[in-house]
Amino acid sequence: MKGIIIAGGNCISIEKLKEIIPDFDIVVAADSGLKHLNAVDVKPDYLVGDFDSVDKSLLAEIDISITSVVRHPVEKDKTDTELAIDVLNELNVDDITILGGTGYRLDHTLSNIFSLRYIYDLGLNGTIIDEYNSVTYIRGVNAVSMKNEGTYISVLPISDIGAEISLKGFHYPLDHKCLIMGSSLGVSNYIVKNEGTVICHKGEALIIKARD
Incomplete structure (x- = not known):
């Protein structure tokens, strides 16, 4: 079973996002990654994070009959992306792809890239992709x-x-x-x-x- 995490960084084009989303069994939005899914009119199966950066108008539109909301405090020991990885691990996926994991914040980018090691330690396959790169x-x-x-x-x-x-x-x-x-x-x-x-x-x- 394959899961995808949509984080809030640089994503792929809308056309490519529309094309690949159906390939995944479970779609998780990590906080402001919700904006990328909204752009292609996709409702995530899970929304995870502290919601400090997500558009509040998008948050208000969440239908809890479709999307399970996993809220965490702002002061926490894990990033929203890592918390999303934990959700997918609990759902017994075999493979995790992270979109929107790279961007202007170099600390977030490196943290997300190194989360591939965390995914590996969980016994899962992991990949980070953006418009120009794929990292394993x-x-x-x-x-x-x-x-x-x-x-x-x-x-x-x-x-x-x-x-x-x-x-x-x-x-x-x-x-x-x-x-x-x-x-x-x-x-x-x-x-x-x-x-x-x-x-x-x-x-x-x-x-x-x-x-x-």
């Missing part, structure tokens, strides 16, 4: 295969020990290469065959698919 998390002995979509692929180590990475089917292949944290060696690669594979042998890394 990989750790330990693991592999991610992807189709050639003409995008840049970057592998960024995020653990103290770095990440030991192999890249198959890429213009710049790697074979058990240790990327230290802060290294730019894994930035702006691309797939040269129909499919490429990122293999993590140890450590932790983010895999970012990006387009200009």
Whole structure:
């Protein structure tokens, strides 16, 4: 079962949002992410947050027969996005996509990106997407295969020990290469065959698919 969280940051185009929403079994709005769903006339299954930034007129229009409202205090230990992740985890989803998780607030953007590790620790698949990027998390002995979509692929180590990475089917292949944290060696690669594979042998890394 697949769940999607719509947060309040930069979202994808209205046309793409309309196209992908039906692919998900459960739709969760995290606070002001409600505005993006309102733009495509979609009622979320859940609305989660402290509601400090959501448009109050939109909040007043919520039909509780359609949308379950999960309200939290403003002073809390988790972000609205992380609270939305908890809701989906309790609903036994297998896969979580976050939209609107990136934007002008760099602290929120980084927090949302690092929430992919939290999702992974829950035993779920997690992805953050916006108009230009898709971000996933990989750790330990693991592999991610992807189709050639003409995008840049970057592998960024995020653990103290770095990440030991192999890249198959890429213009710049790697074979058990240790990327230290802060290294730019894994930035702006691309797939040269129909499919490429990122293999993590140890450590932790983010895999970012990006387009200009």
